[in-house]
Amino acid sequence: MLSSHVHVNHRDLIPYLNDTQFEFRDSVNRFLENHANPEYIRECDENKAFPKQLIDAVAEQGWFAVSLPEEYGGIGGHMDMIAMLEILGYHSVALSRYWNMNVNMIGGAIALFASEDIKQMTLPGLAEGKTFFAFALSENGSGSDAASLKTKGRIEGEELVINGTKNWITGALQADYILTACRTQVGESKHDGISLVLIPADTPGVSISPIDMLGGHAIRTCEVNLVDVRVPKTYLVGDLHQGWKQVMSVLSKERIALGAMCVGAAQAAYDLSANYAMDRHQFGRSITKFQAVSHKLVDMQTSIEASRLLVFRAAKLLEEGIPCSREASQAKYFASDTYMKVATDGLQVMGANGYCTEYAMERHFREAKLFQIFGGTNEIQRNIIAGDLFSGA
Ligand SMILES: Cc1cc2nc3c(=O)[nH]c(=O)nc-3n(C[C@H](O)[C@H](O)[C@H](O)COP(=O)(O)OP(=O)(O)OC[C@H]3O[C@@H](n4cnc5c(N)ncnc54)[C@H](O)[C@@H]3O)c2cc1C
Incomplete structure (x- = not known):
């Protein structure tokens, strides 16, 4: 299912990703299609169990090294990371959150600010997916x-x-x-x-x-x-005494990453509800034949594509060293509001099955909410954007 969307997104993402980055994004997707078992992910959520098997599988691929400095075992750069996070978010929100917190946030901060001894003590283990934070x-x-x-x-x-x-x-x-x-x-x-x-x-x-x-x-x-x-x-x-400045200096990177995870997760929620709607028949026809349903699905997919463009635009600006605090906040709040809306409307499209734990939709409904709260609430993101838009007033 995702493969068709990834195909479409290739065209969308041409301004932002080169061929190697596209190929990497696809290879992560192919791997997770086989290794991120939806039933296992459901059980981890239900049992409050850490998804060690999935984390270990990703670590074995060497993907905890993405974006870390080469001298500590790192590979790839910022755009690889954003492209990968979207796909991790598609397959497992828990995996994407864990990866982002460990590698992007903390690994990134250690690489930028820590002493050589601390880097040696922590980063090679993180790159191998063996040291966690x-x-x-x-x-x-x-x-x-x-x-x-x-x-x-x-x-x-x-x-x-x-x-x-x-x-x-x-x-x-x-x-x-x-x-x-x-x-x-x-x-x-x-x-x-x-x-x-x-x-x-x-x-x-x-x-x-x-x-x-x-x-x-x-x-x-x-x-x-x-x-x-x-x-x-x-x-x-x-x-x-300089911690605040350091935290502030990595916020844009964090916000763009959260946006990428929301794009992937929202795409998964859309795919689930769109496929369900195509199969579900009421009154003798597929429910996609009712405009009330099809228009919901159209709005969902359109908002996801808009979010994706906001995320990759901000990521590209950051990669090129262009100040992008406003664009990062736009990407974070728009993508997480989109994820929440897609989960809400997707659940409605699926009726009682959407509300039932057998399907991933109710989990999306619960997971989406947290992205509007952490990483700077969406109200705080709007404050940042307003500060930029109206700085001269
Ligand atoms: C699942 C989850 C995981 C988390 N993980 C971590 C973690 O690993 N590490 C960590 O340090 N923290 C973590 N957090 C905490 C998270 O960063 C905070 O919840 C977040 O910063 C908001 O703070 P608060 O919950 O105290 O809300 P408050 O700051 O009390 O805000 C309450 C409400 O008031 C609004 N508000 C506050 N100030 C303003 C303002 N100036 N303008 C407009 N509206 C405003 C907020 O937007 C919100 O709607 C996590 C939170 C959650 C939910």
Whole structure:
């Protein structure tokens, strides 16, 4: 099913991907058609079980290395990553989220800011899909206003001692290291004095408790409690007190990636409902013969294609080093709103079967919602775009 869409998308994506990147995108798709078993993915969600078999299969292909620097085992570049993330999102939202958090977000930040020793300690293992991370920024009192975080880090000799509670930390149960934002200095502004530190998850004083959520069950989201956690000062990622600037500098990359995952996942939800609608007969004909149904499907596919173009446009700008904060926010909010709308309308097209756990549609309905919330809520994305559009007012 996807193969026909991927074919169509080849034509759409000609301005953005070269032949090698197209071929890579297709090869990821061919592999996942055989290895991302829909029944296994359903069971992982239902049982809140980490999809280790699928993660290991992708790791064996060497795809945890995509976009990492070559000297640490990396391969491919930014456009390969975006093209791949769309396909990962098509086959498994859990896989795409896990990959993105580990490689794009944390691997990317380590590659940019960490010391050579930290890079050597973490990146080759990540490239092989054997070393995993979680990112701990949010707290109970600081979500959208992340810079108001309260977790404290104090220097004691050669160590950093961290105390605080982080909330909504995805993948903490599997993480070898938790990249944690903490306040190391009270500066004039809340943005000053934040530092990023890599905490080995088995350090004494770290405790991790999963939180029950509406969706995203295969990769649990957790509370991480830090009580007198001691790590060597050398585990700082980037400069002391400069963490906020570092986080800000990688946000566009993160937002474009989330957009790509939503495009793939929305395409999967569309394909499911369109195929269902073609087979489903009521009143003696396929329900696609009712305009109320076919127009829904047309709007769904059109919004997905518009999202795809926004995502790849932003990705190309980023690759060429052109500032694209507005375009990245547009891609993130439009693609995730599209995914939510496609999941909602796709479920309606499938009637009771859409609401039933036998089909993936109800999972899309639950997964889509989280993309409107994390990675900067869609309200925050619109604020960023408004700030750019009306900067002269
Ligand atoms: C499934 C899931 C996984 C997550 N994983 C991680 C993770 O791995 N690591 C991590 O650090 N965090 C993670 N988060 C947290 C996520 O980043 C935050 O939920 C997000 O930043 C929003 O913060 P909040 O939930 O506290 O909402 P709030 O900031 O309290 O916002 C509540 C509402 O107010 C709106 N709002 C707030 N400020 C403004 C404003 N200035 N203008 C307009 N509207 C505004 C928001 O858009 C939202 O609708 C995860 C969240 C979820 C749901």
